[in-house]
Amino acid sequence: MVKKTVSTEEKIIAAAKKVFILKGIDGARMQEIADEAGINKSLLHYYFRSKDKLFDRVFSDSFIPVVKTINLVFEKFQDIDSLVEGFVRHYITMLRENPYIPHFIIHELNRNPDRIVEQIQSSSVNLNRIMEIISKDVEGHKLRPFKPVHVLVNIVALCVFPFVARPIIQGFLLNDSETEFREFIEERTQHIISFVKSAIFINHP
Amino acid sequence: MVKKTVSTEEKIIAAAKKVFILKGIDGARMQEIADEAGINKSLLHYYFRSKDKLFDRVFSDSFIPVVKTINLVFEKFQDIDSLVEGFVRHYITMLRENPYIPHFIIHELNRNPDRIVEQIQSSSVNLNRIMEIISKDVEGHKLRPFKPVHVLVNIVALCVFPFVARPIIQGFLLNDSETEFREFIEERTQHIISFVKSAIFINHP
DNA sequence: GTCTATAACCGGATAGAC
DNA sequence: GTCTATCCGGTTATAGAC
Numbered sequence A, B: 001m002v003k004k005t006v007s008t009e010e011k012i013i014a015a016a017k018k019v020f021i022l023k024g025i026d027g028a029r030m031q032e033i034a035d036e037a038g039i040n041k042s043l044l045h046y047y048f049r050s051k052d053k054l055f056d057r058v059f060s061d062s063f064i065p066v067v068k069t070i071n072l073v074f075e076k077f078q079d080i081d082s083l084v085e086g087f088v089r090h091y092i093t094m095l096r097e098n099p100y101i102p103h104f105i106i107h108e109l110n111r112n113p114d115r116i117v118e119q120i121q122s123s124s125v126n127l128n129r130i131m132e133i134i135s136k137d138v139e140g141h142k143l144r145p146f147k148p149v150h151v152l153v154n155i156v157a158l159c160v161f162p163f164v165a166r167p168i169i170q171g172f173l174l175n176d177s178e179t180e181f182r183e184f185i186e187e188r189t190q191h192i193i194s195f196v197k198s199a200i201f202i203n204h205p
Numbered sequence C: 001g002t003c004t005a006t007a008a009c010c011g012g013a014t015a016g017a018c
Numbered sequence D: 001g002t003c004t005a006t007c008c009g010g011t012t013a014t015a016g017a018c
Helices: A006-025 A028-038 A041-048 A051-076 A080-097 A101-111 A111-123 A128-139 A150-163 A167-174 A178-200 B008-026 B029-037 B043-050 B051-074 B080-097 B102-110 B113-120 B128-139 B147-166 B165-173 B178-200
Strands: none
Touching: A006 A028, A006 A041, A006 A051, A006 A101, A006 B008, A028 A041, A041 A051, A041 A167, A051 A080, A051 A101, A080 A128, A080 A150, A101 A150, A101 B008, A101 B102, A101 B165, A111 A167, A128 A150, A150 A167, A150 A178, A150 B165, A150 B178, A167 A178, A167 B102, A167 B147, A178 B147, A178 B178, B008 B029, B008 B043, B008 B051, B008 B102, B029 B043, B029 B113, B043 B051, B051 B080, B051 B102, B080 B128, B080 B147, B080 B178, B102 B147, B128 B147, B147 B165, B147 B178, B165 B178
16 A cells, blocks of 8 residues: 655645635635645745635646546547436546535635636536537437437436535435435436436437 | 605615625626716725625625515425425525625625525525425325435425526537527526426325 | 744724714 | 724734844
């Protein structure tokens, strides 16, 4: 078993990620990040100069798993059937491992859209590919005549929304029980796949 | 034409709503709210004592249109067909008029779930009704055998998500064009209705 | 690189005149 | 009710010793 020495910089990033995700940039305190990392507050400035710069680093890091997941799926799967299935499976898995990422990204994106546009653009995910595949299958009367953009947004919405709205869903529909929420997410992969396929395929059992 | 005199209190509420929704409670500045309302900063404290109290007022006000819409739909429609249609229509209309409400609610709910649980509980929306209707229609083989909770979450997700993730959708899929986003939302009511019905009804054209 | 001490600033809240 | 002036606590950021 390899015992890795975690560098101070890594400790800071990990701690900052935790605090920023939980509190947002405005709610986060440098002191809290320092405590979480088990280091001195002024070290934060030594490594990252300012709160803003530290935040930028954490924020761009957050995109990585999302982009990775999407690209992985697009490389691996080509037809609409396995694309839907692959996308939902991998995306939900990624979200289970990073449940706070969506809210974090969405929040900071609404707060400060400009700051982030480049991040998105430079992430080089090509969503047109999937829209073309949908288009073609609509023309081939394999799929119902839905507009590809909406279908794409639907799939993402069905996956992401429960993680963004977790407190409402858990508190309001699931007896405020963490266990029930976990089960809900557990079931959900298969549910979304069935739901989407029922919706889009013209001939579906 | 009636010229209403807007009371200072109303001016404050309106300004606070705008700023809190845009910046969140932590990002908002009392000075900014005062400027927005065109009044002096200390008047905010005269009327509401503290930032927290002002926020609470704004936050509970934000629930009103949401709860109203849902209750309206549930009173008016009884069968699953018109419930889906009515819900999506009214909900999207309400969201178009209050596009920032979902993000606001979700954000503060993630940030501080405790503060708000009572608000939700006291809002007295009964979502069980719709779940029972779905259950019954599943048993009657009118609907595919989906779990009602998931179907309910799906419908809300499809309506709400575009408003929460607007910067991503607009910037990434719609050429960063406000006009295209408006059109997107325009089309979306009908799209969601068709999509959901295709998904849930066993016999669908 | 890491710490302590402190500067510099900001923002919510209050006092008090009008 | 509304304003000006001010206080005070907290937070980011820096200086400087080790």
